[in-house]
Amino acid sequence: MEEESALRPMDAEQLREQAHKMVDFIADYYKTIEDFPVLSQVQPGYLGKLLPDSAPDSPESLQNVLDDVQEKILPGVTHWQSPNYFAYFPSNSSIAGFLGEMLSAGLNIVGFSWITSPAATELETIVLDWLAKAFQLPDYFYSSGKGGGVIQGTASEAVLVVLLAARDKILRRVGRNALPKLVMYASDQTHSALLKACQIAGINPELCRLLKTDSSTNYALSPDVLSEAISNDIAGGLVPFFLCATVGTTSSTAVDPLPALGKIAKTNKLWFHVDAAYAGSACVCPEYRHCIDGVEEADSFNMNAHKWFLTNFDCSLLWVKDRSSLIQSLSTNPEFLKNKASQGNMVIDYKDWQIPLGRRFRSLKLWMVLRLYGLDGLRSHIRNHIELAANFEELVRQDTRFKVVAPRTFSLVCFRLLPHPNSADHGNKLNSDLLDSVNSTGNAFITHTVLSGEYILRFAVGAPLTERRHVNMAWQILQDKATALLESL
Ligand SMILES: *Cc1c(COP(=O)(O)O)cnc(C)c1O
Numbered sequence: 116m117e118e119e120s121a122l123r124p125m126d127a128e129q130l131r132e133q134a135h136k137m138v139d140f141i142a143d144y145y146k147t148i149e150d151f152p153v154l155s156q157v158q159p160g161y162l163g164k165l166l167p168d169s170a171p172d173s174p175e176s177l178q179n180v181l182d183d184v185q186e187k188i189l190p191g192v193t194h195w196q197s198p199n200y201f202a203y204f205p206s207n208s209s210i211a212g213f214l215g216e217m218l219s220a221g222l223n224i225v226g227f228s229w230i231t232s233p234a235a236t237e238l239e240t241i242v243l244d245w246l247a248k249a250f251q252l253p254d255y256f257y258s259s260g261k262g263g264g265v266i267q268g269t270a271s272e273a274v275l276v277v278l279l280a281a282r283d284k285i286l287r288r289v290g291r292n293a294l295p296k297l298v299m300y301a302s303d304q305t306h307s308a309l310l311k312a313c314q315i316a317g318i319n320p321e322l323c324r325l326l327k328t329d330s331s332t333n334y335a336l337s338p339d340v341l342s343e344a345i346s347n348d349i350a351g352g353l354v355p356f357f358l359c360a361t362v363g364t365t366s367s368t369a370v371d372p373l374p375a376l377g378k379i380a381k382t383n384k385l386w387f388h389v390d391a392a393y394a395g396s397a398c399v400c401p402e403y404r405h406c407i408d409g410v411e412e413a414d415s416f417n418m419n420a421h422k423w424f425l426t427n428f429d430c431s432l433l434w435v436k437d438r439s440s441l442i443q444s445l446s447t448n449p450e451f452l453k454n455k456a457s458q459g460n461m462v463i464d465y466k467d468w469q470i471p472l473g474r475r476f477r478s479l480k481l482w483m484v485l486r487l488y489g490l491d492g493l494r495s496h497i498r499n500h501i502e503l504a505a506n507f508e509e510l511v512r513q514d515t516r517f518k519v520v521a522p523r524t525f526s527l528v529c530f531r532l533l534p535h536p537n538s539a540d541h542g543n544k545l546n547s548d549l550l551d552s553v554n555s556t557g558n559a560f561i562t563h564t565v566l567s568g569e570y571i572l573r574f575a576v577g578a579p580l581t582e583r584r585h586v587n588m589a590w591q592i593l594q595d596k597a598t599a600l601l602e603s604l
Pocket of ligand 1: 204272364419
């Protein structure tokens with residue numbers, strides 16, 4: 116490599132030139148994204164065969180690296196931004212979100228305390244208040260009251276920090292030796308992140324009550340089942356302390372009945388957390404806001420702006436009713452971080468609202484998204500996907516070989532290919548074969564779940580590039596593969 120082209124770490128003119136090349140590379144990627152198999156088709160360990168055993172001793176050119184990205188990395192990428200991506204839940208990218216990430220990378224601040232970049236803290240507080248208003252959250256979730264919002268990396272971190280706050284709060288009340296008696300409640304549809312949080316928080320695994328749901332409540336948690344479990348536990352000398360309700364479960368987007376659950380939580384003094392990681396985005400539309408009716412009784416509320424809200428990963432929004440609980444569990448105040456603003460209680464130090472010390476300037480990208488699309492832009496983004504999912508649901512209903520197996524509330528359709536009536540495994544293998552067969556085409560990517568013991572296909576619309584024709588093509592592939600499978604039986 117020639118001397119004059121060697122990159123210095125922070126040369127503004129080199130940055131301008133190289134970053135332009137990178138932007139061109141990314142724009143070309145988006146332009147050709149449909150040419151790649153949406154689900155990566157490589158085998159485990161593929162990359163070790165393509166890359167050298169050690170890092171280079173001397174610098175290489177960006178072009179060399181980009182060539183490798185094209186040839187060696189992209190084949191191992193699953194294209195979450197492809198319009199043919201219908202798996203899990205979406206993970207939106209957008210130009211605004213991307214620009215915000217770029218700016219955040221450019222400034223590269225570490226905003227743990229207010230003093231480390233006052234704008235990072237204050238912008239975060241402001242955009243979370245903006246969104247509290249947009250989602251019509253109760254007043255006490257605003258920073259002007261006793262609560263406030265904070266950006267976490269993921270919903271998993273959000274539920275962990277509130278669980279820790281709830282644990283410490285109850286232990287302050289009943290004594291530290293009650294830890295082995297604490298009981299947590301959620302439905303069996305709750306995200307696995309909650310159990311992981313309980314594991315980290317030292318909650319007795321036998322007292323993590325994942326209450327059974329079934330098709331009779333569309334997989335929502337029944338208040339009666341919850342009341343009964345709490346009564347039994349109290350009678351057994353245990354200490355109920357935490358309830359997690361989900362709005363839009365991961366398997367089937369079931370919506371737990373917040374008003375009834377909140378009442379029970381209040382009566383029994385449980386911390387009431389509402390996990391709306393995916394579906395929370397829809398509540399920016401007035402016609403979906405009712406899905407979080409009852410959030411007024413919640414102690415904490417979480418939604419992932421990085422799923423379906425045009426904000427690049429990661430950006431998980433958490434509001435708490437009483438920030439002092441969170442701070443009591445998570446604050447530290449070493450000498451080397453002391454400063455006048457913090458000591459004088461004049462500012463928020465978000466380091467005390469999260470697990471790590473260091474934190475990124477994530478509010479920039481959220482602010483960019485809110486300003487460059489506006490709430491109306493976000494609303495039409497959501498409505499468009501819900502309409503596309505409704506179209507897909509209609510297509511499934513018209514083909515009597517298939518069945519829609521759970522109500523579609525947002526942009527996820529759960530369905531399956533009906534098996535022969537005397538199929539030994541209720542068509543589980545048939546549907547798993549259908550999934551593999553569709554995904555191996557590389558022209559669509561869908562995932563599955565199990566509901567009531569049955570293997571179910573999930574079709575989640577939400578990639579910003581997805582249009583009606585992509586949904587129709589995915590359905591055509593599903594139909595063709597189903598025909599082939601049924602004929603081969
Ligand atoms: C996606 C999801 C999570 C986990 O989200 P992360 O941000 O990846 O931790 C938790 N709960 C629900 C309901 C989800 O949909």
